[in-house]
Amino acid sequence: MAKLGAITDGIDREFEHALEVMREFGLTHAELQFVWDKEVGDHTDAEVARIADLLGRYEMRVSCISRHIFGGLDVFRAEVGGAAYAAQTVKLERCIDLALAVGAPLVRAMSFRKEMILFGGGGAEQWNVSRGAWDKLKTLLEPAARLAEDRGVTLVVETGNNAMITSAWLGRKLIDELGAKSLKILWDPANSLYCAERPFPDAYDLLRGGYLGHLHVKDAVVAIPRSRVDQVAIGKGHMAPYLADIAAALKRDGYDGAISLESVYRPQAGGFEDGFRASITQFKRLFGPARRLLE
Helix, strand or coil: CCEEEHHHHHHCCCHHHHHHHHCCCCCCCEEECCCCCCCCCCHHHHHHHHHHHHHHCCCCCCEEEECCCCCCCCCCCCCCCCCHHEEEEEEEHHHHHHHHHHHCCCEEEECCCCCCCCCCCCHHHHHHHCCCHHHHHHHHHHHHHHHHHCCCCCEECCCCCCCCCCHHHHHHHHHHHHHHCCCEECCCHHHHHHCCCHHHHHHHHHHHHCCCEEEECCCCEHHHHHHHEECCCCCCCHHHHHHHHHHHHHHHCCCCEEEEECCCCCCCCCHHHHHHHHHHHHHHHHHHCCHHHHH
């Protein structure tokens, strides 16, 4: 059975309040991204101890430590051992330290900055493909996956809007070619709408068989020709036709990892907590125990 939770700063960066709201709705797994005024990996030892204490007081488990590691870096400029890469590796180490301190099995990484066309033929390999970008990405991510494995956690690479891994197809290809046991995909199907990947059955089927490590759920209206995304309440956007099928397939396949409500929807007259409250009932109805579907 999947474990339901939320990215806490999607409710509030005031950590205790976010935990209170999670408990109000019976969520049990907190995903940590920004806590108070800091991104995970930047907290002092005393702040980590306070985080652990609050998690214990609210009886919360941690699903994932989700810093934007490697996010936005140019694959062609980054080098293993270079200054920018080394700085991100230090943050990865700190996130792993936090994961071990709070019992989180997963640490997130992003996949550098998007190069639009990675593969092609018939002349495209000369004129359109960002030649060498894919192989360079593998070179850059392999040490991070090895570090995670050595420290006893799993590295999850998110399907991101502005990242090299935008789709389940690319995520599976990355894992297959790296052959890293400690690397899985943090699937955000709403993000992958922006690369025109159909969430179900196409993307879901690609992630079956051990590729899926974690799941973000949100909804959005996507207009690729206008370079526009509008976040909406769950069930109100372009994810709506797929969510019930994804939820049913996860239950059928016995997925027992975590699913985080990613509350990035903000109503026009409210805040992010209001967006969370606009989505939480539908989130639980879809992804909670089967009996909830009858309520």
